[in-house]
Amino acid sequence: xxxxxxxxxxDRLARMTRxxxxxxxxxxxxxxxxxxxxxxxxxxxxxxxxxxxxxxxxMPLWSEGGRxxxxxxxxxxxxxxxxxxxxxxVLSARLMVRYADKYDPDLASAFEKLAAILPTALRSHVDRxxxxxxxxxxxxxxxxHVRLLTQAWAERRVVSLEYAPAPYAPEAAxxxxxVRPYLIEPSLQTHALYLIGWDETRHGMRTFKIERIRxxxxxxxxxxxxxxxxxxxxxxxxxxxxxxxxxDVVLRFAAKVASxxxxxxxxxxESVAEEADGSLMWRATVAGPIEIRLWILSWGDDVEVxxxxxxxxxxxxxxxxxxxxxxxxxxx
Numbered sequence: 001x002x003x004x005x006x007x008x009x010x011d012r013l014a015r016m017t018r019x020x021x022x023x024x025x026x027x028x029x030x031x032x033x034x035x036x037x038x039x040x041x042x043x044x045x046x047x048x049x050x051x052x053x054x055x056x057x058x059m060p061l062w063s064e065g066g067r068x069x070x071x072x073x074x075x076x077x078x079x080x081x082x083x084x085x086x087x088x089x090v091l092s093a094r095l096m097v098r099y100a101d102k103y104d105p106d107l108a109s110a111f112e113k114l115a116a117i118l119p120t121a122l123r124s125h126v127d128r129x130x131x132x133x134x135x136x137x138x139x140x141x142x143x144x145h146v147r148l149l150t151q152a153w154a155e156r157r158v159v160s161l162e163y164a165p166a167p168y169a170p171e172a173a174x175x176x177x178x179v180r181p182y183l184i185e186p187s188l189q190t191h192a193l194y195l196i197g198w199d200e201t202r203h204g205m206r207t208f209k210i211e212r213i214r215x216x217x218x219x220x221x222x223x224x225x226x227x228x229x230x231x232x233x234x235x236x237x238x239x240x241x242x243x244x245x246x247x248d249v250v251l252r253f254a255a256k257v258a259s260x261x262x263x264x265x266x267x268x269x270e271s272v273a274e275e276a277d278g279s280l281m282w283r284a285t286v287a288g289p290i291e292i293r294l295w296i297l298s299w300g301d302d303v304e305v306x307x308x309x310x311x312x313x314x315x316x317x318x319x320x321x322x323x324x325x326x327x328x329x330x331x332x
Contacts, residue, residue, distance in 0.1 A: 015039050016049050020059065020070065029062070029069030086118045093129045101191045103136045104143060145216050146184070149195055153181040158200070158221040162214040177201045179208070180223040187240045189291065194240045198226070205243040235268050236287040238295070244288025250307040253280040257302045266295075289314075 018039050022030060032046045039046070050068055053059050060071035081089065093111050100107070108130050115126040152159045159181060164174040178200040185194050192211050199206040234242050253261050255278030262272060262280065270284040286292050289311045296303055296315055305312040 012049070015041060015045075016053055016057070019046065019049055020053060020057075023061070023068065023070040027069065027072065029064070029067035031067055035068075081117060083119070086122050089114050089118060090122050090125055090129075093126045095188075097129050097133050099186050099188050099191055100133060101136065102142065103133055103138045104146070105138070106143070106147070108133055142211060145210055145213050146193065148216050148218060149181055149184060149210065152218050153184060156180075156222050156225065158219045158223055160217045160219055161208065162216075163208055164212050164214055166209070166212070174214070175201070177206070177208075178219070179206070180226075182226045183234075184210075185240055189239045189294065196240075196242065198223075207241050207243050236285065238267065238286045238291035241291055242287045244290070246285050246287060247289050247308055247311070248285050249283065249289070249292060249305075249311065251282040251296065252304045252306055253282060253299070254302045255279050257299065 019035055022035055022038055032043050032050070036043045036046045041049075050061060054061050062069050062071060089111075093115075096107060096111070111126060111130055115123045115130070118126060149159065151157075159179050161177045161179055162174070163177055165172050179195065180198040180200065181195055182198065183196040185196060186192070187194060190209075192209055195208040195210055195213075197206065197208075198204070236242060236246055252275075258274065258278060258280040261282065267284040267286060269286070270282060272283075273281045275281060284292075289308070293311065293314065296305060296311075297318060301319070305315050
């Protein structure tokens with residue numbers, strides 16, 4: 001009896017898969033009788049399968065004039081990658097694993113589909129990468145929030161957020177905000193995802209760390225697409241935060257690290273000039289000092305902040321506190 005039930009389920013799934021393939025191959029739609037002939041089934045069964053495809057598989061179907069079809073954006077076109085493009089997929093997967101500190105099944109599924117069309121050697125590398133990712137913990141609340149925010153972003157719908165900002169933020173008290181989602185961006189610096197959008201509650205652009213969102217709900221309210229200004233705004237961001245006032249930063253790097261600094265372009269606005277003693281003067285205009293501060297501290301005593309004065313004092317105080325921690329505490 002169990003074997004018969006299992007066989008019936010497999011037959012039904014195979015039939016539904018075949019119907020989906022037929023609909024995908026016929027963008028102008030098909031009549032249920034035509035589908036029934038093609039899958040060797042009854043018209044009644046095809047109607048039942050169509051309802052299951054919509055309800056159980058959540059595939060968007062349309063019906064008009066007796067013909068059924070699948071919405072044009074339900075399937076992505078087949079991909080044909082060059083070898084260099086395939087390598088880009090591999091590198092993207094590696095970057096994903098380095099950024100992600102939790103398992104996201106949707107992200108993994110996307111790369112599994114991409115991996116299926118890669119050459120064997122590259123495919124196995126992506127498979128190992130995804131296997132590594134699958135061992136990380138899953139945060140169901142976080143994943144649900146990402147899905148809802150992605151839907152709101154795609155459909156241009158306002159969301160209502162319950163948000164707990166960072167303790168160091170000026171507005172550190174938990175609050176409720178109505179936000180127009182403009183972007184969802186990952187950060188390699190913090191291994192986190194961020195929502196960037198227009199906060200109707202505060203009447204300005206704001207950056208929300210998704211891990212700090214306690215709850216999110218879609219509203220029925222829509223919004224127009226943001227203008228091109230948002231792209232220019234992100235040119236000022238050091239990493240993710242773009243809603244702060246621009247700050248001119250001037251640094252002096254020691255000669256011993258000058259070549260290493262020049263090996264990368266750290267910010268679109270940067271300019272560098274070598275001094276007579278081999279040190280490097282580095283200048284850039286960034287959105288606030290919060291994120292660049294961590295980068296400056298990562299260089300230790302090989303960099304000196306010249307401007308702005310407030311950032312110079314902050315970095316100097318941080319180094320003094322670190323020196324106090326180590327003073328007189330050498331291991332025996």
